[in-house]
Structures are given as structure tokens and as C-alpha cells.
Amino acid sequence: MSEDRDDSQRTGATWSRRPGWARAALAALSGLIAGFCALAVAELVAAVVRPEAGPVTAVGGAVIDRTPPAVRDFAVRNFGTADKLVLQLGILILLALFAMTVGVLALRHRRLGSAAVLVFGLVGAVAAAGRPEGAPADALPSVVGAAVAVGVLYLLVGRLTPALRPSPAAGERDTETNGIFDRRGFVVAATAATVASVGAGLLGRRLTSFVQAGASASRHDLVLPVPHSAAPAVPAGADLRVRGLSSFITPNEDFYRVDTALVVPRVDAGTWQLEIHGKGVARPVTVGFHDLLRRQVIERDITLTCVSNEVGGPYIGNARWLGVRLADLLRDAGVRPPSKGGPADQIVARSVDGMTIGTPVEAVMDGRDAMLAFGMNGEPLPFEHGFPVRMVVPGLYGYVSACKWIKDIELTTFDAYDAYWVRRSWAQEAPVKTESRIDTPVRSPPRRPASCRWPGWPGPSTAASPGLRSGWTVGSGTRHGWLPRTPRTPGASGCGSGPPHPAGTPLRFAPPTEPAPPRPAIA
Structure with a gap:
């Protein structure tokens, strides 16, 4: 001082x-x-x-x-x-x-x-x-x-x-x-x-x-309806119980989350509404949450993945979703897909936080189980995953299909409107290609190699071939796994994964011609 x-x-x-x-x-x-x-x-x-x-x-x-x-x-x-x-x-x-x-x-x-x-x-x-x-x-x-x-x-x-x-x-x-x-x-x-x-x-x-207490109470008090069309029970052996291999159903707490929301929206299901309007909509529709519960409810196992997911990455999950077919709501509004002369080829879904997701109309109305989901793995959607209602479309990457906290659906064209990610130079349409991931790569016994594979849409619903413990039907757009029946002997067998084969054609694995790398390449 x-x-x-x-x-x-x-x-x-x-x-x-x-x-x-x-x-x-x-x-x-x-x-x-x-x-x-x-x-x-x-x-x-x-x-x-x-x-x-x-x-x-x-x-x-x-x-x-x-x-x-x-x-x-x-x-x-x-x-x-x-x-x-x-x-x-x-x-x-x-x-x-x-x-x-x-x-x-x-x-x-x-x-x-x-x-x-x-x-x-x-x-x-x-x-x-x-x-x-x-x-x-x-x-x-x-x-x-x-x-x-x-x-x-x-x-x-x-x-x-x-x-x-x-x-x-x-x-x-x-x-x-x-x-x-x-x-x-x-x-x-x-x-x-x-x-x-x-x-x-x-x-x-x-x-x-x-x-936000009203939103929390509306989720806590929600009793999910019994589906009119239930998903088949997970087949025995679907979870192969191999250390390191992903489970057939991804638990809600482990399901990946990729969005732009810094504050997770908490919407009261009692006040939630969805508006369907736009190009080619003959009868604009406004539905509330309880209106959805009274419709034909379906339950499906559907895999979601992020376009940013790298080989072996964590941004993929398989869940049992409960909801209503989005195509049915669109038909109620008088919407026709482009293949049947409809003037709109894009659905712009808007979230309560301002996010916009552009989805092809044809993909939603071509027969796949695209839905407005309100249940996930036997419980109401978690807030982090879109409660009260979100979109789920099999076979499309999340950035063109998975609108969480949805509040509005506008029918338009890809030429007329660019959704959030398209304005940032991402492709307008993004179908998921058949992919696979080896979860437990090994160079020698006693550990057993195992992998999971998930098709896009349409995709194979079985994975069967000599030497693989598999063969169950799990439905298109769903992830499933495999592993060899017998432990691997160094230099005597190999493992790999690739695109789907015609029905009845076995997946063939050739003996390696050189020492296996630490992490096998995935086709």
C-alpha cells in the first residue's frame, strides 16, 4: 500500500x-x-x-x-x-x-x-x-x-x-x-x-x-397403452453374453444422445399438441397427446444411429419403441406420397426448441414402421430422448428423421426449404447403409470374437451361416449380433463382416494370410 x-x-x-x-x-x-x-x-x-x-x-x-x-x-x-x-x-x-x-x-x-x-x-x-x-x-x-x-x-x-x-x-x-x-x-x-x-x-x-413440475408429473403418471401390434419377444440367445459385445436392446440410460439442446425441454404431455399442415394437406390436423394414445398403437424394435458415428463408435442404439404410425396420420390429413402424385416430397418436423428435421415423405409412407413414439423400452420416453413425443424412422440417419420434442409437421419440398443440418452442408437424404462392428476383436484365444450388424431399409432380418450362432428373425432396420460356435485357433480361422448376402448364401471366412491386425477392418 x-x-x-x-x-x-x-x-x-x-x-x-x-x-x-x-x-x-x-x-x-x-x-x-x-x-x-x-x-x-x-x-x-x-x-x-x-x-x-x-x-x-x-x-x-x-x-x-x-x-x-x-x-x-x-x-x-x-x-x-x-x-x-x-x-x-x-x-x-x-x-x-x-x-x-x-x-x-x-x-x-x-x-x-x-x-x-x-x-x-x-x-x-x-x-x-x-x-x-x-x-x-x-x-x-x-x-x-x-x-x-x-x-x-x-x-x-x-x-x-x-x-x-x-x-x-x-x-x-x-x-x-x-x-x-x-x-x-x-x-x-x-x-x-x-x-x-x-x-x-x-x-x-x-x-x-x-x-416444470407439470411436465415431470405428466410423465410419471403416464400409463402406456397395450400395443395393438406388439413386437415379437426377443429370441433366446439374442444376447450372446460375450464380454464387450453390445446387448440386443440398448438400455435407456446408455442410449446415445446427440442434439443441440443445452437445456433439455420439459413439455407437459397434457398441453402438448402436434399440427400437420402444408403442401398437399387436404385436411390440416391437430392432435393432442391423449389423441395419440387412442389410436392404433404399434411396438417395434428399431435401431437409430448418428451420421457422425465412426467405425466402432458409440452413437448407435437399438430400442423397443411404442407409438403410432406417422403414415396413418398423414393419410388422415389427405397426404399422398410423391409416388402417388403427392405434391410434397419433404416433411419438415419442428421441435419445441426450434430444431428442424427434413424427412422424405416417401420414406415415411413406403410401408416401414415410421412412427411418432411416446414409449421407449417399456417406459415413457425419457425427457432427454424427446418426451412426450418424437419421430422414429427406420433406415434413416437421425439428422433427417429423429426429431425429438416434436410439435409441428409441415409438408413441403426439398427445393423450397432446407432444414437445420442441410443449411450446414449436410445431404438432404441420408439412408443408412448396412453396417457392422466387431465389438470384441482378438488376436488369439481364449477370447471369442463377436460383432453386431445393422441393416438399413429394406434390410435382411436374419443372419445365418455355417459356424455362426445366429438365425433368429429380428425385423428389418434392427441390429443383431453373431459369434463363432467354436473358439478361434490362431492361423486356422478368421472372422469378418460385410454387406448382406442373398438368402441361403453362407458368409465365408478365409484363413488369414498374414497376422491379424489389432483391430480388424470392417467392410
């Missing part, structure tokens, strides 16, 4: 405004506390307006919307399902650095620091109101948060600025604390602001839970 004491010895009424290291550090802390207050209050207001309107979520959504495909692929490949958490942590770190910089700036120029805070609030407000599902009221959390931050910053930085009093006359001893900032006042103000922020954050969480 020598610099402060030096200031106090200067003559005249002008004080040095150059901060010392201590005050600069406390100014940075002041900015950090002000930013924390802003976020806490903004989240509290967002709990009343809409949880997705919070500044971190809104800015994060804007970043996702503007992320190049290559960067997105990198994030999915390296961070997996934690990509959203990494993004939010990155935003918080940048906000913390920005807030500390603003605090130091405000110590020198308080108005300039306040202006920087208001710019931060403006960015959050524009991001929130500019989201596809945004509204003018969504700007309110960021605006209120910025206003609170300005007030807190003024309060704390004011405690770091010495009062401007004339210096003592020459020869007089300075017994006052001229030039010394109010340490006690700063500690009290900083503590009070921090405690108030924590309280606001906790209150916001409780309020959000209260607002």
Missing part, C-alpha cells in the same frame, strides 16, 4: 488514479462478483420467462447454430455427449475473464466499465430473442442481469476508490486515511453480493423445478 501512502503525501486536491496491484486484483474480483450476480439474477428471471432464455444457454445456442460442421464433428468426436458441457464451461470461462477485465477497467473509468457490462447484456439479449423459438420477452433475463451487474460493479469499485480530499498542509502530520480504500466496506459489500447471488441462483433453480 506504499503507493496509496505516497498519494496521501502529495499536495493539492488532485489524487493519483493509477491503481496499485492490490486494488487492481480486487477490482478484477469485483468484476467477477458482478458477473456472477448478473448470471444468477438472469437465471432467476429466466425461470419465470423461459429456462432457455438464460444468457449462457442463449449464447451457447447461438454458438452452436454458427459452428462450422468440421468444428462440430471435432467436438462430437473428442468430447462425445459431454460436448454441451464443454461448450457451457468454455462460455463461463470467457465470461469470467471478460468480467475481471471489466472490473479493472471500471477502477480507472467507471462509465466505460459500465458500458462494457451493458454490451455484454446486449449480446445475451440479442442471442436469446434471435433464437428460432425466441420471443422479445426472452431478452429480459440478460437485460435485468446486466443492470444488476452495473449496480454491483459501482458498489464494489466505489469501495476501492479513495475519497478525494485535499492533502494536509506542508509540515502537518496526516492522521487521516486519505488515499486508503475502504477495505472493510469492500469485504462487507462483496460478501453481501455473493450471498445474494447464491440465493438468487438457488431460488431460480427451485422456481424452474416448480414450473
Whole structure:
């Protein structure tokens, strides 16, 4: 504090405004506390307006919307399902650095620091109101948060600025604390602001839970109907009980999740509605959740996979879905597929969070069990997987079929509208090709190699050949597995996988001509 004491010895009424290291550090802390207050209050207001309107979520959504495909692929490949958490942590770190910089700036120029805070609030407000599902009221959390931050910053930085009093006359001893900032006042103000922020954050969480209680109750109280057309029982031996081999049915908690939602939407099934309209719709349809439950309900085992899934990747899962055929709803609306003269060739499905998914009309109405699903593996859809209703279309990658939290279906053409991922240079139509994955590659006994294979649509429903323990019918568009009947002998047998063979044609495995690689190639 020598610099402060030096200031106090200067003559005249002008004080040095150059901060010392201590005050600069406390100014940075002041900015950090002000930013924390802003976020806490903004989240509290967002709990009343809409949880997705919070500044971190809104800015994060804007970043996702503007992320190049290559960067997105990198994030999915390296961070997996934690990509959203990494993004939010990155935003918080940048906000913390920005807030500390603003605090130091405000110590020198308080108005300039306040202006920087208001710019931060403006960015959050524009991001929130500019989201596809945004509204003018969504700007309110960021605006209120910025206003609170300005007030807190003024309060704390004011405690770091010495009062401007004339210096003592020459020869007089300075017994006052001229030039010394109010340490006690700063500690009290900083503590009070921090405690108030924590309280606001906790209150916001409780309020959000209260607002979303209806959605949670609607899922908890839902009794799934008995399907009119049930899926066959999983055949004995479908799960081969090989360590490392994926199970036939993927448990809900292990099912992959790839979407852009930073906050998982929680929709009350009692208020949910779906509208079907657009080109070629003779009779626009609006259905509620309980309307779906009263229709012909089907149950099917269907495999979903993400186009970003690499060989051996985790973004694939097989579940037993419960729902209604989407084709039946489209026929009720008077929709005809292009093959029968219909004018629309694309279904644009819209989610409550603004996502748009474009699906070929022909693929939905060609006889496959494309459905609006509300059940998954014997229970209501988890919120993370689209409760109350989502689309499931066998044989198509998720980005052109798997709209979660669906609320609207518009019939149009591919020439007239590009859905979310198509605008980011992805293909309009993306059928899944027959693929396979060797889950337990080995170079020598005693471990047994095993793999799973999943066809697109239409695809084989059996996998049978000499030497394979398989042969059950599982339905097109579904994943199944195989393994050799006998343990592998080094140099005497090989294993592999490939495209489907004509019925009755065995899959042949030639002895290897060279040592097997650590991870067998997959055709």
C-alpha cells in the first residue's frame, strides 16, 4: 500500500488514479462478483420467462447454430455427449475473464466499465430473442442481469476508490486515511453480493423445478397403452453374453444422445399438441397427446444411429419403441406420397426448441414402421430422448428423421426449404447403409470374437451361416449380433463382416494370410 501512502503525501486536491496491484486484483474480483450476480439474477428471471432464455444457454445456442460442421464433428468426436458441457464451461470461462477485465477497467473509468457490462447484456439479449423459438420477452433475463451487474460493479469499485480530499498542509502530520480504500466496506459489500447471488441462483433453480413440475408429473403418471401390434419377444440367445459385445436392446440410460439442446425441454404431455399442415394437406390436423394414445398403437424394435458415428463408435442404439404410425396420420390429413402424385416430397418436423428435421415423405409412407413414439423400452420416453413425443424412422440417419420434442409437421419440398443440418452442408437424404462392428476383436484365444450388424431399409432380418450362432428373425432396420460356435485357433480361422448376402448364401471366412491386425477392418 506504499503507493496509496505516497498519494496521501502529495499536495493539492488532485489524487493519483493509477491503481496499485492490490486494488487492481480486487477490482478484477469485483468484476467477477458482478458477473456472477448478473448470471444468477438472469437465471432467476429466466425461470419465470423461459429456462432457455438464460444468457449462457442463449449464447451457447447461438454458438452452436454458427459452428462450422468440421468444428462440430471435432467436438462430437473428442468430447462425445459431454460436448454441451464443454461448450457451457468454455462460455463461463470467457465470461469470467471478460468480467475481471471489466472490473479493472471500471477502477480507472467507471462509465466505460459500465458500458462494457451493458454490451455484454446486449449480446445475451440479442442471442436469446434471435433464437428460432425466441420471443422479445426472452431478452429480459440478460437485460435485468446486466443492470444488476452495473449496480454491483459501482458498489464494489466505489469501495476501492479513495475519497478525494485535499492533502494536509506542508509540515502537518496526516492522521487521516486519505488515499486508503475502504477495505472493510469492500469485504462487507462483496460478501453481501455473493450471498445474494447464491440465493438468487438457488431460488431460480427451485422456481424452474416448480414450473416444470407439470411436465415431470405428466410423465410419471403416464400409463402406456397395450400395443395393438406388439413386437415379437426377443429370441433366446439374442444376447450372446460375450464380454464387450453390445446387448440386443440398448438400455435407456446408455442410449446415445446427440442434439443441440443445452437445456433439455420439459413439455407437459397434457398441453402438448402436434399440427400437420402444408403442401398437399387436404385436411390440416391437430392432435393432442391423449389423441395419440387412442389410436392404433404399434411396438417395434428399431435401431437409430448418428451420421457422425465412426467405425466402432458409440452413437448407435437399438430400442423397443411404442407409438403410432406417422403414415396413418398423414393419410388422415389427405397426404399422398410423391409416388402417388403427392405434391410434397419433404416433411419438415419442428421441435419445441426450434430444431428442424427434413424427412422424405416417401420414406415415411413406403410401408416401414415410421412412427411418432411416446414409449421407449417399456417406459415413457425419457425427457432427454424427446418426451412426450418424437419421430422414429427406420433406415434413416437421425439428422433427417429423429426429431425429438416434436410439435409441428409441415409438408413441403426439398427445393423450397432446407432444414437445420442441410443449411450446414449436410445431404438432404441420408439412408443408412448396412453396417457392422466387431465389438470384441482378438488376436488369439481364449477370447471369442463377436460383432453386431445393422441393416438399413429394406434390410435382411436374419443372419445365418455355417459356424455362426445366429438365425433368429429380428425385423428389418434392427441390429443383431453373431459369434463363432467354436473358439478361434490362431492361423486356422478368421472372422469378418460385410454387406448382406442373398438368402441361403453362407458368409465365408478365409484363413488369414498374414497376422491379424489389432483391430480388424470392417467392410
